[in-house]
Amino acid sequence: MKTTEWKNPHNTKVTWGKYFPQDIEKKWQEVWKEAGLYKFKSQIPSSKFQKYYTLVELPYPSGDLHIGHWFTFIAPDVLSRFKRMQGYNVFFPMGYDAFGLPAENAAIKRGIHPQDWTLKNIETMTAQFETMGTMIDWDHVTVTCLPEYYKWNQWIFIKMFEKGIAYRGKTLSNWCPTDQTVLANEHVENGKCWRCGSVVVQKEVEQWFLRITDYAEELLWNREGNGVDWPKSVQVAQNDWIGKSEGLEISYPIEGSEEKVTIFTSRPDTNFGATFIALAPENPLVTIITRPERKEEVEKYVKIASEKTELERKEEGKEKSGAFTGAYAINHLTGEKMPIWVSDFVLMNFGTGALVGVPAHDLRDFDFAHKFNLNIKRVVVGKDGDKSPITKREQVQEEDGIMINSDFLDGIDIHEATGKIMDYIVEKGWGKKVTMYHLHDWSVSRQRYWGTPVPMIHCDTDGIVPVPLDQLPVTLPYDVDYQPKGKPPLASNDEWMKVTCPKCGKDARRDAETLDTFFDSSWYYYRYVDPSFRDGPFDPTEVKKLMPLDIYFGGGEHTLGHTLYARFFTKFFKDLGMVNFDEFALKRVQHGIVLGTDGNKMSKSKGNVINPDDVVKEFGTDAVRVYLSFMMPYNATGPWSVSSMYGMFRFLKRVWDLYPRVTAGELTREDKFQMHTTIKKVGDDIAETKNNTAVAAMMKWLNYLDAKEQIWEEEFKNFLIILSPFAPHITEELWQLNKLSDSEAGDEAFSSIHQEKWPSHDNSLIVSDTVTVAVQINGKLRDTLVIVSEAKQSDVEEVAKQSEKVKVHLEGKTVKKVIYVPGKILNFVI
């Protein structure tokens, strides 16, 4: 048995004995830190620079590092370590998304200032993060709530204002009439204000918007996935969200009026079956066209609709309401009169704020028509008729459905017909082709305290004036009342609010609102490159070297928010000439969720939360890392298992116990086959974020090694190297032990296993000299043969026919065909 006692350059004693991870993990973390092993800059060689930028969505500093954080970060860490061993200069930074509502909620609940609460949490979480033993380079840490960061939020916002991307607009918001303030959705409980319990209403409020719709076309994903490797599901979801639709804007004349009502449709063919028009209550046309005798009722309806909260509108989703204006529009296609109604199922901010009702082909239109006894006409166009689904079709047919068909549409399919009808309507001058997007401009104002102050000044003379760039940052004041009534928190600090207008020099007021935290997280990965850069939001030279991201890990919940905003910012930066690429991330990988042992989402109230600190104390960091890699695919969701956790500890212990059995010697052909196969498999799997099968392959190799009489040094060393991204501590310990017993050079400068090169594999050794071929008859397995890999088909057939099991099935039958897949299958078709 080999035991070694020695001193490394950091005077740490190492003795091989029983495996106690707690004895070695902290020690190595300190050694690595002291040696600056994971500093990005220390990796850069003078000659060739091959960058790899790994990014994980920056976490919110909620206070506790959750096992979910570990799960999220292990795969990126494994990949980063692997890439580094392959010779890349790996940049793996980290930061905190530190502004936001939870800090303010905690402050209100417990009386701690949001800043103190947040900074304390960051400290705690950073310490917990360090026990993970990642190769994150903490020199690049970026915290979004610090002035050195949000200064550049303000800079970007002003640039957006100058370019017309940031603008002042109006939108409906949750409004508490008692507190006189806008509420976040999470502060509306059952339609009531969380603080005072008053009924929340929808009110038009002035807000800052970002004109993301200007980029709608550019943000769309094309068939080639914009040349980057993002999940198809994300591309589809974002495209659906952007919601590009090409259709017609049709104007219908109103009987006895100069006015016209304009609607949008992507299916003008169905307009043969249009039987009514519905206007949004907010549509200005309502007041103009309503007939005097209907005025009272329509006004009453509009008033009720405006008082409804968003929640109430949704709750009664099925029951339609409305009022008849007394006016009629003329359907060009049929010449029929269509009554014009007002209804709150029509949205003012989509399309034209008016729609044409086709009850037979749209469920909502049907519900409306059914309730108010309007006509329902079914349209049959072309040879196949209309294919659009309507769930209540039977009812439609019962209720005086009429078939309409036009001569010029006979015998063509529905898509052609739609095109022809479009052309016809345009030709007649009734409508024009338009492209519509579902995407709305992004509202970024928040009437909250804990965020980036909007860098704008309100002057009675000059209106809204941006803060001069050399006066940034507009610092967030520490002293405010963060639950005032009737005004946003920042407005409670009079001294802070007072400012002179940069244009006229007269007294003016600061903007008291703060920016949505999604603004902060839209560009932080640029800042990571050099968080201390002073001449702009990021260093263009360094960014050119490191961006775009090679891989971006994060959660699926950010598909329609964060990742879309980040793409938008990048396109904006490109327009400013600050970057030269269109997509900020070459690859996107989404993670799943670790559930509690009971299969439920972890939550304090359920008491099923797994605390990484506790598990590490019991099993050590490495075992937890290996378990998180092995437990399930990265994008899966599944429960934590304590007994499986034991299994991972057992695995590492077996690796540990291999060490005394290692000796110098020659590998056999089979040894080489096992080694090279595993090296290849593990490397390939890590590159594809399939760490569960990578670990499985190593377990298999360990089983092989363990069963042998002797373990050769070469295979042991390679085993440690390929295991090191998963279990960095135990592999380092064994590596150093082995190195010392190997040579007498205990005083050499420290060199870590994590600086080793990833072992190469020899493909010629992965091919074994014998293979097992399955012999099938009509696709049914009948026998397996072990043959030399180079065997010819005729030879294999010959051998197969000798087999008793095959003979039985071939007797008296004619072989019609033989299919041979070399080295795999021989199939007789009889």
Added chain:
RNA sequence: GGGCGAGUGGUGGAAUGGUAGACACGAAGGUCUCAAAAACCUUUGAUCGUAAUUGGUCAUGUGGGUUCGACUCCCUCCUCGCCCACCA
């Protein structure tokens, strides 16, 4: 209502057209021990059967299809999960 994804042993999962269940957990039996734990060994999809211990049959949510061959590709239906939703 729409979109996306998934359904494989007691459990987590492997296999993306070629021997289904790799690897692990759990369980059962055994070795060691005064005993227990640890460790190690054996078995472990179901079923029939025999000693044929490289036996037969059936099996990847359901029903069909394509193929010499389907967990894998196509269609029907069912279930679950996630995201979005009065979007004209």
